[in-house]
Amino acid sequence: MAEIEHIVVLTGAGISAESGLATFRGPDGLWEGRRVEEICTPEALAADRELVLDFYDQRRRALASVQPNAAHKALAFLDRHWPGELLIVTQNVDDLHERAGARRMLHMHGELLSALCGACEERSAFGGDMIGGPRCTACGQDELRPDIVFFGEMPYEMERIERALMEADLFVSIGTSGAVYPAAGFVQMARHAGADTLELNLDPSAGSLYFHETRIGPASALVPAWVEDVLATASSA
Numbered sequence: 001m002a003e004i005e006h007i008v009v010l011t012g013a014g015i016s017a018e019s020g021l022a023t024f025r026g027p028d029g030l031w032e033g034r035r036v037e038e039i040c041t042p043e044a045l046a047a048d049r050e051l052v053l054d055f056y057d058q059r060r061r062a063l064a065s066v067q068p069n070a071a072h073k074a075l076a077f078l079d080r081h082w083p084g085e086l087l088i089v090t091q092n093v094d095d096l097h098e099r100a101g102a103r104r105m106l107h108m109h110g111e112l113l114s115a116l117c118g119a120c121e122e123r124s125a126f127g128g129d130m131i132g133g134p135r136c137t138a139c140g141q142d143e144l145r146p147d148i149v150f151f152g153e154m155p156y157e158m159e160r161i162e163r164a165l166m167e168a169d170l171f172v173s174i175g176t177s178g179a180v181y182p183a184a185g186f187v188q189m190a191r192h193a194g195a196d197t198l199e200l201n202l203d204p205s206a207g208s209l210y211f212h213e214t215r216i217g218p219a220s221a222l223v224p225a226w227v228e229d230v231l232a233t234a235s236s237a
């Protein structure tokens, strides 16, 4: 492995699958049997607020019964021990990376445990149900919506992510199907800027051909093994 200092890790629903959270695509996926446009768009929220809030209320409740798995824990270990730059970018809206102890991370598609006020646009920590009309802690209006980036909306922190991708020596994608942009394009951005690229996934993703290397298997096995390798490289450098 060439000498590396800057690492960007991208995670998707596959990293939380072994914790018991459903992925989006595939036979048991959240989008199977549902039309994404009826749930995950600003238009859906305007057309059927109850349906959208209920979908995310159920997913928020599901967080209470799951725990970080070996893959989240290994990334948190990497976060604490990697001597160079590291950024973990997750498309996931669960809080399993944080609960495992990761700090140098961001949620590009928002968070279930956050609310966005439709009136004042304030983002605030939120743990309950949105059906029932809780009020914004900042402005007092009852226009809270899940702080989730819907299809057609701009993901969070894109400038910071793009900067990190430009500087990356290594880009690693974990548990994502590569079906949704802009995240699906990160591998090409990092590669064009000179990074080595590695995919860890249960199945080859839509963008597998763009990676220098793809390892196929469950995240709970592949991620701890990769973290061990990359930390061994750092300590022998």
Ligand code: APR
Residues within 6 Å of the ligand: 011, 012, 013, 014, 015, 017, 018, 023, 024, 025, 026, 029, 091, 092, 109, 174, 175, 176, 177, 178, 179, 180, 200, 201, 202, 203, 204, 205, 217, 218, 219, 220
């Ligand atoms: N270990 C590793 N990978 C796994 C595992 C596992 N145990 N289980 C499933 N996977 C892989 C699947 O093979 C698939 O490629 O995880 C990927 C999950 O893909 P998606 O369900 O499409 O999830 P994701 O890529 O995160 O979706 C991207 O789509 O609707 C949206 O906004 C939502 O952030 C989400 C985005």
